[in-house]
Structures are given as C-alpha cells and as structure tokens.
Amino acid sequence: MQRYLVFFSYIGTRFRGAQVQLPPGPRLEPYEDRSTVQGMFNLALCHFRSANTPVFVLSSRTDSGVHALSSSGHVDLAHPYHEEGRVFRPARLLRELNRYFDKTATEISVQRVLCVPETFHARFSAVSRAYLFRLGVVRAEAWPPDADRTACADP
Template sequence: MPRFALKIEYDGRPFAGWQAQADQPSVQQAVETALGRLDPAYAAGARIAAAGRTDAGVHASGQVAHADLARAWDPFRLAEALNFHLKPAPVAVLAAAPVPADFHARFSAVERRYLFRLVARRAPLTHARGQVWQVLNPLDTAAMRQAAAHLVGRHDFTTFRSSLCQAQSPVKSLDEITIEDLPVPHGREYRFSLRARSFLHNQVRSIVGTLERVGAGSWPPERVALALAARDRAACGPVCPPQGLYLTGVGYPADPFSA
C-alpha cells in the first residue's frame, strides 16, 4: 500500500486536540473522515499517525501525518481531494508526498518546531482573538532572553513537565529558544520560537508562562535557572493558555515535501 506524508495546517479552537476521541471533535478525526471519502480502509476505521499530539486549542501550520492508501494518488490531486472533503472544518492539507514504507510521521522525526504568540496591549483583541495569549502590559524582552538562555541545552525538565506526561524520561535537549519583539497596533507582540527533537507534555507552555513572569518583572532571570535545577513541578511558573501555541514544523533526515 502506498504511504503518503501529509503536511497539515489547522485552527485548534474547535477541537479537543489532535488525537481522536470518542465523544469530542479532533483534528485526527476530521482528516480520517476526509480520507474515508477516498479510501475504504479509513471509512472502516483505519488510523493515521502524526508527528505531534497537540492539545485542545493548540494550532498548527506544519503538522505532519502519514497515511497508507489503497492506490497511488497523484500528490497534488490527493491534497486537493482531501481539502474538498475537509470543508468546512478549519483544517487544510498544505502538501502531500509519497514516502517510503518505513517512514513514520512521529518516529522518523528528528526535530519539532513550535511558536508561541503573546500580545501585550490594553484594548481587547479582535482579529487575533483565540490565536494569541493576551496580557495587558509590555514585557522586558532582554530579561526574558537572559532567562531563556538557562534552558537551552540538555537538561532534566521535570519542572516544566506536566504531571500527566507519559514520556519515559524528563531529560530533553532544547536546541534553541528565540524571542522576537514586534510592534502591533497599540501594543507589542512577543514570538517565542522553540526547537528540539521532541518535547515533554506542556513543556512549551510551561516555559513561556515562566518567561512571561520574568518579562513582567515578577521573577528575576536567575530564578528560571533555580526552577530548572529544582526538578520540581511546584517551582514552575504558571502554564500559559493553549491558544497562542503553534506546531510550525517537523524535521526529517530527508524532507518528504522538498520536491
């Protein structure tokens, strides 16, 4: 059976997350339902696998999943057909590509990239409502960058790990954190970009929520290093809400979409 990789974009607001659930809408279910219009196996309940199981309310601009189909589709026509059947759900297949039978969207990945968008302004948001986290007062970008530097590298991230996390080890290598400070009408937008091979459950939201406390002046930057060393969930800052988080890309040894 030909295997295809799918690059998927979605607005996470209407969904209970990526993973299919019996009683709540999910992104996985939306894509599998669309596949079921094209392939009898998915109409009968076959499953797809994804690079990241994003939580409720989390968005994606570069999620990757793979699906085994009964026939060899032209990749362009496959993406077009899936997008037709995905309507009106806020989910789009950006690209489809044939991949080797041993390609796995999750286990073949060597890098995942996340973006968190935070807007600071007094007036309520209109256009970006539900797509960013809003705070009222501007943040100290230099202090947040100083604090973030303590987290780059290989560490035990127990402090920044959800108590529900199922990963075998809290030790992860965080390859990069960058923080952009951009003007928006009557405010500022802060964009936190994080890159690693893999992340713990709620790790990104825990890190950004902690860095916001530094930017707001409630924590000195050095306290982040102490929190990391504590290896204690109680030492973490508040976990920020999901609506500002985006899975922006997944890296593989060979990019399946490069053609």
C-alpha cells in the first residue's frame, strides 16, 4: 500500500465544510456525504478500484462556504496488483482526480500528488499553517433603498 499526499484548492460556496459531517444515528459510509470536500475526495478515489477502501484524511478543516487556495490531505491506496509491487503513479492520480471533479462539476482542483512514507500524516506532520482571511465590505450606496441597515448594526 502506498500513501499519497494531495495538494488541492477549492471554491467552498456549495460545500458544508471540508470535513465529512454525518448525521447522528446509524453510522453511514463517509462516501454518502457529497456536500463536503472530504466526501467528494472519497467518492473520486473509489473510481481507482484500489484493493482497499480509500479514506481521504485532511490536513485542516474549513467551515461552510469557505474557500481554500492551498490545502492538503493524504490517502492510502493499494494498487489491485500491489502484491507485484505496483503502485498508482502520482501523475495518473492528479489527472484522474481532476477529470472526475470536472465531470461532476465539483469546484475542486488538484495541483500536485506526491508519494510519501506511510508514517506521514497530513495533519500531524505539518510544519506550519497559514491562513488568509478576506472579507467583503458593502459600500453604503450599494444597500437597497428600503433595506433596514440597523438590522446589521452593532447593539
């Protein structure tokens, strides 16, 4: 089995966040959550027909509607012929993941895929993280004339 580190970006408008969010009650498969970035990666990775069930592990989480310029995660994949020493080529993973996201109109773009040691963990092996917050500010003249501006004012 080979571990892969995946660098990606996404437009988070339609996602409920990065991490799979399953409802309480009977445990559902993580593949059933199409509304998260992690869930979409899990679905895409199933198309490789690996000998194991792939589970994408994120390096960090984001809230609903948040975009990511550069994020990462890892996944373990066993090639169907892994007993013969075969592994998936990183270039193929990159190409096929992007093809899947394009076909499903999912706003995720994979930039890079690397083979890493099985001891590597996307979240715990990270040396640093950087966050950039951008906020939209509405000009006063952009408000509709009948809008109640006091509804958004500080108490």
